[in-house]
Amino acid sequence: MIRQYIQEQRYDEALELVDELEEMSKEDKLNKIYSYAVILLLHLIKQTAENRSTRSWEFSIYNSTKKIKLTNNRSKSGGYYANEDELREILNDAFDTAIKRAALEAFEGQYKEDELILKIQPEEIKAQALSLINL
16 A cells, blocks of 8 residues: 555655554554563562562563563664653553452462552552663
C-alpha cells in the first residue's frame, strides 16, 4: 500500500501509513516493557515482603531487567521508546498487577493484596526497579 501511494505520488497518504506503522511498533514495544515490568516488580515485591530471595527470583529480576533494556532500546535510530518518566508511568501501572499476583504467590498466598502491601514500601520497590532498568 505504501509503495502504491509513493508510485502514485500520494505522499501525504504514504506518510500517514508510515506514522501508523511507527505508532503500532511503539505500542508493541511498550506492551512488552509492561509485561516484563510486572514480572520484575512481582519478584522485587516477593523478595521484600518475605525478606528472602531465591535463585529463581534473582534470575527473573535479571532477565526482566535485561529484556526491558533490550526492548526499550532503539537500535537503528538511537534513543529509547520510553524515557525515564514513561518508564516510571509503566512501573506505576504494572505495580497493581504485580501486587495482585504477588498476593497469590508470596507467603503461599495467605495474604490478600491489601495486607501484603502493608509489608512493603511500594515507592521504594518502584524506585529499585527503575534503578535496575536505568537508562
